[in-house]
Amino acid sequence: MSPLTSTASIMTEALWGWPPPVLDPAGPYAESVTVLSWALFAMGLFVTAIVVAALWVALKGPARLKAKIGGEKVVGIGGIAFPAVVLTGLLIWGLTLTASLTKPITGEEMRIRVTGEMWWFRVEYLGPSGDVLFEDANEVHIPVGQPVVFELTSADVIHSFWVPNLSGKKDMIPGRTTLLRVEADRAGRFGGVCAEYCGGPHALMGFVAVAHEREEWSEWLTSRTAPRDGTGAAGRGRELFMESGCAACHRVAGTEAGGRAGPDLTHIGSRLTLGAGILPNHRGTLIGWIGDSQSIKPGNRMPSYDQLPAEDLHALAAWLEQQK
Amino acid sequence: MGSGRQARSSGKWRPAGLAAWAVIGALLVACKPPAETRRTPEGGAEARGLALIENAGCGACHEIPGVTWPKGRLGPSLAGFDDVGLIAGALPNRPGTLAAFIRNAPSIKPGSTMPPMPLSESQAADVAAYLYGLDHD
Ligand SMILES: [Cu+2]
Numbered sequence: 001m002s003p004l005t006s007t008a009s010i011m012t013e014a015l016w017g018w019p020p021p022v023l024d025p026a027g028p029y030a031e032s033v034t035v036l037s038w039a040l041f042a043m044g045l046f047v048t049a050i051v052v053a054a055l056w057v058a059l060k061g062p063a064r065l066k067a068k069i070g071g072e073k074v075v076g077i078g079g080i081a082f083p084a085v086v087l088t089g090l091l092i093w094g095l096t097l098t099a100s101l102t103k104p105i106t107g108e109e110m111r112i113r114v115t116g117e118m119w120w121f122r123v124e125y126l127g128p129s130g131d132v133l134f135e136d137a138n139e140v141h142i143p144v145g146q147p148v149v150f151e152l153t154s155a156d157v158i159h160s161f162w163v164p165n166l167s168g169k170k171d172m173i174p175g176r177t178t179l180l181r182v183e184a185d186r187a188g189r190f191g192g193v194c195a196e197y198c199g200g201p202h203a204l205m206g207f208v209a210v211a212h213e214r215e216e217w218s219e220w221l222t223s224r225t226a227p228r229d230g231t232g233a234a235g236r237g238r239e240l241f242m243e244s245g246c247a248a249c250h251r252v253a254g255t256e257a258g259g260r261a262g263p264d265l266t267h268i269g270s271r272l273t274l275g276a277g278i279l280p281n282h283r284g285t286l287i288g289w290i291g292d293s294q295s296i297k298p299g300n301r302m303p304s305y306d307q308l309p310a311e312d313l314h315a316l317a318a319w320l321e322q323q324k
Numbered sequence: 325m326g327s328g329r330q331a332r333s334s335g336k337w338r339p340a341g342l343a344a345w346a347v348i349g350a351l352l353v354a355c356k357p358p359a360e361t362r363r364t365p366e367g368g369a370e371a372r373g374l375a376l377i378e379n380a381g382c383g384a385c386h387e388i389p390g391v392t393w394p395k396g397r398l399g400p401s402l403a404g405f406d407d408v409g410l411i412a413g414a415l416p417n418r419p420g421t422l423a424a425f426i427r428n429a430p431s432i433k434p435g436s437t438m439p440p441m442p443l444s445e446s447q448a449a450d451v452a453a454y455l456y457g458l459d460h461d
Contacts, residue, residue, distance in 0.1 A: 279381045279384055279394075280379065280380065280381050282380075282381075282441070282442050283439040283440065284380070284381065284382075284384065284385065284438075284439045284440075284441050285381040285384045287384075287385070287398070287439055288381070288384025288385040288396050288398055289384060291385075291398045292384070292385070292396050292397055292398050295394060295395060295396045295397050296383075296384055296394040296396055297394075306397075306398070310437035313398075314437075314439065317439075
């Protein structure tokens with residue numbers, strides 16, 4: 001079995017890691033957001049310092065100064081002119097920055113469509129003309145040093161796509177496609193979350209973004225685009241998957257399972273997490289998820305298969321593990 | 325505004341100044357992440373054990389004191405584990421045995437429905453230490 005990774009806590013790390021991922025950019029688009037954030041912090045600190053100083057003068061300062069800060073000039077400059085200039089400047093900066101993050105596709109970039117579903121992420125890698133090359137779920141893979149445009153939408157309610165290390169947040173809106181540019185300048189695994197309350201287990205809706213160096217990237221691409229040579233041993237696990245209803249909700253390419261209600265499981269054996277970014281993926285958590293997903297992620301749209309005997313859960317997990 | 329008025333109001337406004345400081349202080353405190361969501365970086369075997377339990381996802385099948393989420397029910401609750409006479413109703417409840425069981429239950433209790441877990445021997449020992457250290461309740 002694979003050694004432990006900390007993917008279990010990848011969502012926790014996406015928000016609580018140290019340094020805070022939102023201040024630890026791993027690419028140019030995130031960098032610009034971080035610079036703006038620091039500018040805002042600095043500005044906020046500066047204004048707070050002035051206000052506190054004025055407060056001190058008003059409470060304890062010498063009478064002459066007190067009279068000054070109450071004067072019309074101070075109110076005119078400090079209360080109207082300064083905020084008007086600074087806020088307009090920040091507005092222009094912010095809007096230009098947002099525009100650069102959502103710049104339309106030029107044709108050079110890689111395209112990935114991600115659809116927010118209650119409460120997981122459907123992922124489709126697109127060709128230059130927008131055709132679907134292959135599908136996946138709850139994980140996005142990108143090459144280092146190449147801009148990627150995420151085409152975001154939703155199948156139900158509003159979700160929001162956020163990988164703090166890589167770019168800003170972007171809402172996923174039903175019936176619309178929003179764009180978000182992402183580029184990684186170092187390889188790594190980055191936690192992502194849904195950043196817009198979408199009901200029930202919203203807090204347990206995440207994903208992992210993996211940035212690969214060149215060679216590793218082409219290896220990964222091959223693993224996804226090569227024709228599937230067999231789909232694991234035939235036998236109990238496969239039978240159960242087709243007969244217990246799993247196939248009605250889940251697709252496994254190369255088999256008769258073609259359900260669309262749940263995440264694509266074609267490559268579940270090599271997925272880093274389970275339950276949309278919330279659990280590490282190994283035999284134990286697979287069994288736990290299949291047998292009792294409702295205790296783990298209350299309200300999610302997969303029933304708990306607690307009526308299946310332990311041998312069946314083991315057989316199912318063993319077959320799914322082979323779906324690399 | 326004249327300086328006379330300012331001078332007079334400065335006494336009157338002292339409580340408001342205090343209140344302002346209280347608000348600023350409260351905001352600063354509120355910005356700190358809640359303690360339980362932050363990871364304990366280092367510590368003894370028990371602290372490492374808890375972190376390992378969380379990272380390995382034992383909670384997918386067990387309710388475990390100290391683990392707020394998840395609380396799976398496929399396996400028995402591990403509350404008060406140090407009171408259990410036999411591990412999984414079959415094995416003597418000793419640290420070495422417990423650690424071995426946690427790593428690879430079917431190999432030491434044939435037919436056990438708990439699958440092998442991806443832990444090294446020393447990691448399993450830390451997890452066992454955590455389970456033994458749980459309060460009796
Ligand atoms: Cu959400």
